Structure formats: structure tokens, C-alpha cells
Amino acid sequence: MSEKIKVLYVDDEQENLVGFKASLRLEYQIFTAVNIPQALNYLSNHPDIKVVFCDQRMPGKSGVEFFEEIRISYPLPVRILLTAYTDIESIIDAINKGNIFRYVKKPWLEADIISAIEEANKFYMANSMLLIKNDELQKAYNELNKFAYSVSHDIRGPISGILGAINLAREIDDVEEMKEMLFLMEKSLKKLDTYIISMHDYYSLQRGELKIQEIDFNEIIDEMKAIYMVLSKINNVEFKITVNQDEVFRNDRVPVKLILNNLLSNAFKYQDKSKKDKSVEIIVDVHKNVATILIKDTGIGILGNHIGEIFNLFYRANSQEVGSGFGLYNVKSALLKLNGQIEVNSVMHEGTTFKVTIPSI
Amino acid sequence: MDLAFIVIDESELDCFIARKVIQQVDENLIVYVFQSAQHGLDSIRENRISGGFTTIILLDLQMPVMDGFQFVEEFEKLPAEIRNKYKICVLSCTRNASDISRIMAHKTVVSLIEKPLYKADLQALITRLA
Structure with missing residues (x-):
């Protein structure tokens, strides 16, 4: 076991506390409190206390009452009552109300305490796992809702467009007009295709495991360069690349590429077409086991009040008909997976800089 | 037809x-097209229609x-003499x-x-509207 289980024992008789601590301190980390304020103090300073023992008969407040009180403010620690006399009624009542996990009879045997702690610990772990799983499940449900919602727009939207166009085509005789419509249909389908590819990225980021390998940023950028060179030429946007890497960098290649691809394609996408000198610049610096990647564009910029939301699933800060609302969300998920960070700096009409840092593993 | x-x-x-479907009904109908709701709203507000x-x-x-929801909210803040010239039909x-119930609750959405x-x-x- 990596760390000792933290146990709190509350009893108004000092010698009980001493005896408890003396016989159990090797196995567990024991905190002892002679009164309730002291106990509450321990609970607030040590949120990882897993088991709380309390004597039933104490001045002012009974053990059952103490447990009733901390059950609300400290729900996680498992509560065990120690009782000298057989106050069966109140114990049964407390157990039934769910205030205590079990009780141990006084004078206690060391074996009883140890077995109580071990059982309580199992119960605690199961509860904590359940909480974590519940959180994950809640998150998954929320995203599923967003998906269901987006399906009607991002998938059904292009399909209904194509259906409308097909219906219209029956009455169009003019070839030029037909070509114009085919062009728009193609654009719409390409967007749908991008959406589906991003959805696939989304899924593999959420569910896939890390595959750590050596990464040569020169190689990665070379692989991606071809596409962006074409974009650079067509749209008359200068594309500058700088890579400084003299050391080995290790992490998962797939999410790294996904991050670079999303940020670069955004940098090209959201250019200001009316501007004369347009550029996209990528600078990669690998230094002391950290890769720092800057992606700068001379684009339209992001409004200050949108910046907080751009990493949200299906959020789109711009009305150009290109975004799916997946890209930056996937970037953020990928960074979460790689233990990396991202910062954004943007000035309206001047451009945006994304700064990404990824540790080598 | 007195419609735009x-x-x-x-x-x-x-x-x-x-645009095409509207012109199939009557090729003389005037059609303004906006890919941004904000631009559409600005044109309505500044009486450019x-x-x-x-x-x-x-x-x-x-x-x-x-x-569309934000558009309708903003539209309803316009003075009555502008608003009254328009009828909103949601196409979605x-x-x-x-x-659907949220958008149809607006009385400007017909x-x-x-x-x-x-x-x-x-x-x-x-x-229905004529």
C-alpha cells in the first residue's frame, strides 16, 4: 500500500485515545480528538481522512449526533460508532438512517478495529470510484445531448439542403445555374464529411489510449506541409515554418498532429481576405523536455468575449460557413490527454496567436 | 404581388x-439574402429593405x-412601424x-x-399570410 489509511478517533477519555493510537499507529495514520471542535478541525484540514471512529457517550453531544452533523459537511469519511453500553435503540436507529457504517463494542479488540477499518476503507474506495464514474457519466450524458442536438443541424442540415437542391434540379434548365448549384452541393457535402471526420477524432481522443513514441517535429511538419503549401498558394497567404529541436521528444504522435492540423487549418481559414500581407507562421521550440509551439496568423481575430468559449464543443465564434464547432474542442481534449496547455492571444482585425506547450514523457 | x-x-x-423556390412561385418577387443574422437585422433596422x-x-x-432566437429577440426591440412590415417564418x-416551442412563443413568429x-x-x- 502506497499510503497509510487516515483514521480519526474521537473520544472524551484521553487514555482511550492514547491506547487506540498506540496499537494502530504502525498500520494507519491516526488522528485523535478529545472533543468535537478538535475533530471538526481535523476533518477540515485533512479532507482525505477515510474512517472516523467516535465514542457514543460524550459530554454535550452523543456520537450518533456528531455523525448526523458531519454527514452533511463531510459525507465521504466512513463513520463507525464505538459504544460501551448497549444502547441498542439509538444504534439501530442511526444505522437505519444511514448515519453510521457499523459499530464496534467497547472495550474493543484490536482485531475488531482493524477489520472495521479495512471494511470501511473498501466501502470508501467503492464510494469514491462511484463518484468519479458518476461524474464521467454525467459528462458523457451532457456531451451526448449536445451530439443529439448537433446531429439535427450539422448532419440533417446538409442532407436537407441536398434534398432541396435535387428537387429544384428537376426544374432547372440552365446549365450554368445547375453548375452553380452543384458547386454549392459539393461544398455542403464536404462540410458534412469534415464534420464526420472530426467526430471520429473526437471519439478516438475520448476513448483511445496513449501510444508514446519519439517525435521529430521536422518530420511531422513535413508530412503536413503539402496541404498547407497548396492553401498558402491558392489564398496568397505566406506560410513560415521554424523548428528548433535538438533533443529527443516523446509523446503520442496522433494527438500532436491533430492539434497542429486544427490550429493550422484555422489559421488559414480565418484570414482577412481584404488584407494585403497575409501570413501563417508556425514556430516549434523543443527545450528541456517541453515543446512550445506558436501558431500565428494575420487573420480576422477573435472577439474578447468569445475567447472564453472557443474551446467549447460546437461553439462557433464566426459566421463564415466553414466551422463545425469541433476543432478547438478536439484540440483541448488532445492537450488534456498529452498533459499540455494552450493560451490564446487575439487582436481583432490583426490576428491570433495560439501558444501550445506539450511535455515530453 | 405586394410581397418581398x-x-x-x-x-x-x-x-x-x-431564392430559387421563391422565384419559382413568382419570378418578380424581391428576395434579399443574408448569410449572417446580424447583417439581416442591420438592414432591417436601417430600413435598407x-x-x-x-x-x-x-x-x-x-x-x-x-x-435565430437572438435575431427574434433583437427584432422585437425595433420600433413598431418597422416591425409591422415584417412577418417571420422559421425555416429550419x-x-x-x-x-420549436421556444421560437413559436414569440408573437412575431407566425x-x-x-x-x-x-x-x-x-x-x-x-x-395564408397574404
Whole structure:
């Protein structure tokens, strides 16, 4: 076991506390409190206390009452009552109300305490796992809702467009007009295709495991360069690349590429077409086991009040008909997976800089 | 026919289809197309839509930056003499019941047509509103 289980024992008789601590301190980390304020103090300073023992008969407040009180403010620690006399009624009542996990009879045997702690610990772990799983499940449900919602727009939207166009085509005789419509249909389908590819990225980021390998940023950028060179030429946007890497960098290649691809394609996408000198610049610096990647564009910029939301699933800060609302969300998920960070700096009409840092593993 | 149309839809293809379908009904109908709800609203507010007509706004719901809901909220803040010239018909592919009841709760929204837009639907709408 990596760390000792933290146990709190509350009893108004000092010698009980001493005896408890003396016989159990090797196995567990024991905190002892002679009164309730002291106990509450321990609970607030040590949120990882897993088991709380309390004597039933104490001045002012009974053990059952103490447990009733901390059950609300400290729900996680498992509560065990120690009782000298057989106050069966109140114990049964407390157990039934769910205030205590079990009780141990006084004078206690060391074996009883140890077995109580071990059982309580199992119960605690199961509860904590359940909480974590519940959180994950809640998150998954929320995203599923967003998906269901987006399906009607991002998938059904292009399909209904194509259906409308097909219906219209029956009455169009003019070839030029037909070509114009085919062009728009193609654009719409390409967007749908991008959406589906991003959805696939989304899924593999959420569910896939890390595959750590050596990464040569020169190689990665070379692989991606071809596409962006074409974009650079067509749209008359200068594309500058700088890579400084003299050391080995290790992490998962797939999410790294996904991050670079999303940020670069955004940098090209959201250019200001009316501007004369347009550029996209990528600078990669690998230094002391950290890769720092800057992606700068001379684009339209992001409004200050949108910046907080751009990493949200299906959020789109711009009305150009290109975004799916997946890209930056996937970037953020990928960074979460790689233990990396991202910062954004943007000035309206001047451009945006994304700064990404990824540790080598 | 004393009618004009404003199409507000992010999708270029859907704008193209709406314009074509409107012109199939009557090729003399005036159609303004906006791919951004904000631009559409600005034009309405600044009276850049040529007057004298009743104008039907075909409004999509899901759009970035300003969506159909925000558009209707802003539209309802306009002075009555501007508002009264327009009737809003939502044109969307949504099947989401809460979205539909939310948008139809606005009294400036008079109708809803599910995409794709067909000539018969539009004719029915014109007959109803004219």
C-alpha cells in the first residue's frame, strides 16, 4: 500500500485515545480528538481522512449526533460508532438512517478495529470510484445531448439542403445555374464529411489510449506541409515554418498532429481576405523536455468575449460557413490527454496567436 | 404581388434554394439574402429593405454568432412601424420540440416550415399570410 489509511478517533477519555493510537499507529495514520471542535478541525484540514471512529457517550453531544452533523459537511469519511453500553435503540436507529457504517463494542479488540477499518476503507474506495464514474457519466450524458442536438443541424442540415437542391434540379434548365448549384452541393457535402471526420477524432481522443513514441517535429511538419503549401498558394497567404529541436521528444504522435492540423487549418481559414500581407507562421521550440509551439496568423481575430468559449464543443465564434464547432474542442481534449496547455492571444482585425506547450514523457 | 422576402440562413446552398423556390412561385418577387443574422437585422433596422411591401423573413434557427432566437429577440426591440412590415417564418431542419416551442412563443413568429423548402409549402405560406 502506497499510503497509510487516515483514521480519526474521537473520544472524551484521553487514555482511550492514547491506547487506540498506540496499537494502530504502525498500520494507519491516526488522528485523535478529545472533543468535537478538535475533530471538526481535523476533518477540515485533512479532507482525505477515510474512517472516523467516535465514542457514543460524550459530554454535550452523543456520537450518533456528531455523525448526523458531519454527514452533511463531510459525507465521504466512513463513520463507525464505538459504544460501551448497549444502547441498542439509538444504534439501530442511526444505522437505519444511514448515519453510521457499523459499530464496534467497547472495550474493543484490536482485531475488531482493524477489520472495521479495512471494511470501511473498501466501502470508501467503492464510494469514491462511484463518484468519479458518476461524474464521467454525467459528462458523457451532457456531451451526448449536445451530439443529439448537433446531429439535427450539422448532419440533417446538409442532407436537407441536398434534398432541396435535387428537387429544384428537376426544374432547372440552365446549365450554368445547375453548375452553380452543384458547386454549392459539393461544398455542403464536404462540410458534412469534415464534420464526420472530426467526430471520429473526437471519439478516438475520448476513448483511445496513449501510444508514446519519439517525435521529430521536422518530420511531422513535413508530412503536413503539402496541404498547407497548396492553401498558402491558392489564398496568397505566406506560410513560415521554424523548428528548433535538438533533443529527443516523446509523446503520442496522433494527438500532436491533430492539434497542429486544427490550429493550422484555422489559421488559414480565418484570414482577412481584404488584407494585403497575409501570413501563417508556425514556430516549434523543443527545450528541456517541453515543446512550445506558436501558431500565428494575420487573420480576422477573435472577439474578447468569445475567447472564453472557443474551446467549447460546437461553439462557433464566426459566421463564415466553414466551422463545425469541433476543432478547438478536439484540440483541448488532445492537450488534456498529452498533459499540455494552450493560451490564446487575439487582436481583432490583426490576428491570433495560439501558444501550445506539450511535455515530453 | 405586394410581397418581398428576406432569407436569413448561414448555409449558402440553403440560401440559393430559398431564392430559387421563391422565384419559382413568382419570378418578380424581391428576395434579399443574408448569410449572417446580424447583417439581416442591420438592414432591417436601417430600413435598407425597399419599403411598401409586406416582407416575409425566412429565418434559420441554428447559426453561429447570432442565431435565430437572438435575431427574434433583437427584432422585437425595433420600433413598431418597422416591425409591422415584417412577418417571420422559421425555416429550419430542427425537430427539437423545446426549440420549436421556444421560437413559436414569440408573437412575431407566425409560421414554421421544415427544411427542405418546397414550392408547395411556400405557396401555402403566401396564401395564408397574404
